[in-house]
Amino acid sequence: MSAFSRRTGKQLKESRFPRSLFFTCLLSLLLASGLHTGIIVLMNEMKLNEVIQSIIPVVYWTAAAVGLTIFIRYKIQQTYDLPTKQLAQAMDMVANGDFSVYVPVLHTADKADYMDEMIQDFNRMVEELGSIETLKTDFFSNVSHEIKTPLAVIQNSAEMLKIQGHTPQQQQEYVDTIIQASKRLSGLITDILKINRLEKQTISPEVCPYNICSQLGECALQFESSWEEKEIDFIADMEDQATINADPNLMELVWNNLLSNAFKFTPNGGTITLSQVSNESDVTVSISDSGCGMEAETVRHIFDKFYQGDGSHATKGNGLGLAIVKRVLELMDFPITVVSHPNKGTTFTLRIPLFKPDQNSATER
Ligand SMILES: Nc1ncnc2c1ncn2[C@@H]1O[C@H](COP(=O)(O)OP(=O)(O)OP(=O)(O)O)[C@@H](O)[C@H]1O
Numbered sequence: 001m002s003a004f005s006r007r008t009g010k011q012l013k014e015s016r017f018p019r020s021l022f023f024t025c026l027l028s029l030l031l032a033s034g035l036h037t038g039i040i041v042l043m044n045e046m047k048l049n050e051v052i053q054s055i056i057p058v059v060y061w062t063a064a065a066v067g068l069t070i071f072i073r074y075k076i077q078q079t080y081d082l083p084t085k086q087l088a089q090a091m092d093m094v095a096n097g098d099f100s101v102y103v104p105v106l107h108t109a110d111k112a113d114y115m116d117e118m119i120q121d122f123n124r125m126v127e128e129l130g131s132i133e134t135l136k137t138d139f140f141s142n143v144s145h146e147i148k149t150p151l152a153v154i155q156n157s158a159e160m161l162k163i164q165g166h167t168p169q170q171q172q173e174y175v176d177t178i179i180q181a182s183k184r185l186s187g188l189i190t191d192i193l194k195i196n197r198l199e200k201q202t203i204s205p206e207v208c209p210y211n212i213c214s215q216l217g218e219c220a221l222q223f224e225s226s227w228e229e230k231e232i233d234f235i236a237d238m239e240d241q242a243t244i245n246a247d248p249n250l251m252e253l254v255w256n257n258l259l260s261n262a263f264k265f266t267p268n269g270g271t272i273t274l275s276q277v278s279n280e281s282d283v284t285v286s287i288s289d290s291g292c293g294m295e296a297e298t299v300r301h302i303f304d305k306f307y308q309g310d311g312s313h314a315t316k317g318n319g320l321g322l323a324i325v326k327r328v329l330e331l332m333d334f335p336i337t338v339v340s341h342p343n344k345g346t347t348f349t350l351r352i353p354l355f356k357p358d359q360n361s362a363t364e365r
């Protein structure tokens with residue numbers, strides 16, 4: 001049975017014991033028996049006595065057997081013992097929480113065998129474990145930081161309220177600050193719970209066919225006060241009807257987060273365009289803004305949890321919106337692309353397959 005590398009697709013060497021080793025052993029034995037015959041002939045010619053004639057072959061074959069055994073033992077050590085010991089040590093280090101371990105492979109890619117494949121799999125596994133561990137620690141420190149900030153604001157304002165002598169207007173400001181900080185705290189906890197449920201897949205998408213155009217319209221209307229307040233030119237360019245097969249509640253999270261970002265990162269008097277078009281197979285939705293835009297380095301991280309690229313907006317939100325969007329789209333298997341230019345604006349584009357009536361028998365919402 002021939003084995004192939006999953007990584008390179010190349011054929012792997014089937015056995016760690018090469019055929020040449022078999023021939024080396026066979027040849028050594030043939031040579032040794034040839035020598036044995038020679039020794040017998042020599043001993044006969046020298047007319048050695050019978051005892052010596054029987055001892056010499058025994059000593060000779062003992063030496064030959066010891067030599068061959070040492071050679072084979074050396075080969076076994078090199079082939080199995082050393083790499084297995086290395087792997088065992090590495091596993092022990094990983095079990096003790098050290099994820100910096102790296103076991104070097106034994107051969108170059110063209111001579112790789114299953115042991116190299118196993119070592120590479122092990123290295124990849126450790127790398128993955130290490131990044132999960134980092135994510136976990138980062139997550140906890142981010143959560144603690146994000147919780148501490150509004151808590152400190154609440155504590156400060158409450159202490160100020162305790163002090164006598166503030167005007168009713170000042171008191172009102174402190175109360176408003178407390179309300180805002182507690183709203184932020186509650187929003188943060190809701191988002192953390194949401195992302196946790198999405199990641200642990202306790203939310204499984206409840207897919208049904210529905211009209212995406214009316215959903216987009218409803219979501220956009222929720223931002224009416226924002227576009228009026230910021231005098232933003234909001235352009236909605238949509239069809240009347242396009243049916244997709246998706247979880248409407250989860251997709252609502254996506255539109256709300258993308259639209260909320262567009263409104264948050266677009267200055268007063270800017271333009272936001274929500275456009276939706278469909279062809280025979282897909283619906284394409286794009287949300288464009290003429291806002292602050294992002295550098296390429298920022299774009300690389302926007303889907304990371306708690307990442308906030310623009311420091312000036314760090315007080316608004318927690319950097320979880322796009323992480324939620326990404327997780328939902330992963331669950332639904334819909335691709336998203338981002339194009340952004342600093343000081344020019346950003347466009348998020350989503351492609352969603354159109355619902356085909358024979359796709360399932362569910363009724364339209
Ligand atoms: N339309 C946009 N224009 C410019 N920057 C954006 C845009 N959308 C996202 N970003 C950048 O990506 C970062 C992450 O976005 P995300 O929605 O995850 O977090 P947030 O909006 O800061 O907070 P939250 O969504 O939790 O309220 C933002 O902080 C911002 O730097």
Ligand SMILES: [Mg+2]
Pocket residue numbers: 257260261317320321322
């Ligand atoms: Mg956001």
